[in-house]
Every structure is written in structure tokens, then in C-alpha cells.
Amino acid sequence: MKRLSILVLVTCFFVTVSGTAFAWSDRSEGRPEQTLRQMMHIPSLSVWHNDKNEFHLKSTNLRGQHVFTGVIRTDGRFHDIEQRDLENGDFVRVDRQRDTIRFRLTGRGIDEISFIVRGGDVVKFDLYKDGEEMPREKIFIGKEGWHPRDNRFTLR
Numbered sequence: 001m002k003r004l005s006i007l008v009l010v011t012c013f014f015v016t017v018s019g020t021a022f023a024w025s026d027r028s029e030g031r032p033e034q035t036l037r038q039m040m041h042i043p044s045l046s047v048w049h050n051d052k053n054e055f056h057l058k059s060t061n062l063r064g065q066h067v068f069t070g071v072i073r074t075d076g077r078f079h080d081i082e083q084r085d086l087e088n089g090d091f092v093r094v095d096r097q098r099d100t101i102r103f104r105l106t107g108r109g110i111d112e113i114s115f116i117v118r119g120g121d122v123v124k125f126d127l128y129k130d131g132e133e134m135p136r137e138k139i140f141i142g143k144e145g146w147h148p149r150d151n152r153f154t155l156r
Helices: 002-021 036-041
Strands: 044-049 055-061 068-074 077-084 091-094 100-105 109-118 123-129 139-141 152-155
Touching (some): 044 123, 055 068
Parallel strands (some): 044 139
Antiparallel strands (some): 044 055, 068 123, 077 109, 091 100
16 A cells, blocks of 8 residues: 555656646747748748747848737746847836746847746747737747747747
């Protein structure tokens, strides 16, 4: 009886640890493989998770002037938030609870935000382009570049 109890506890421990280690969907893993041609013609947002446990949101806008805005929320806390290639008028703001990021990415070129989520297993995105809902076909997620159902989506 004692061995069975120990076996059950050990099994529960490994299931819990593996569940945390693999909490993020395989569909969000890897940087989307957009071609340069696609990037030049489609102002878009890419979202992915990498093997360093970081999430990335990248705006690509090589034609015209566009403004990408949005809110990213988690049931945990955001840490190690980095911004790359932001210009005048761009911002990334984190609330005091560190569970909400608001951003604005403007102009031409490529801007990127990266962050780590700790203590949570849900990240919700609400994305816009030029004040309108971001078209789903212009949002690329994970290595395969799949599109969410709409501009509001959740990764688990």
C-alpha cells in the first residue's frame, strides 16, 4: 500500500511538471516563415513562441503608413519585456499588475516586442490595424503561419 501511494505521488509530480513545461500550444512554436515577397506586400503581425520560452509579436510594414495597436493579457505575469526597432510614436506599456501589455507600433519597417509569461498558461491577443480589427489573414502564428479565427485570440 505504501509503494502504491509513493507511485501515485511520483506520477502526479511528473504529470504536473510536464504539463507546465509543455503548456504552450505546438501551433505557436517557431517563427512564421513569411517570404520577403509576402512581407513587402502585406502589412502584417506575426506571433510566435520560441524554445527560450519567449513570445514574440512582430509588425511588418514595408509599404505605406500603418498603425498597429493592441492589448495582450495573461493569467500570469509578463517578464523580460523587450522592444526592438521602435520609432517615434511607438510605445509598449505594461500595467502595475504586469498582466496587461498595451502597444502602438507605427510607421514603416519592422517592430518587435518579446516577453516571457510566468505563473500563467494563457495569453490573449486583441489586435488592430489603423483603428480597425486586424484582418485574420494578416495575422501569422507559429512556424506554419496559421491564421486565428479573428483579431481576438488566445494561446494556451
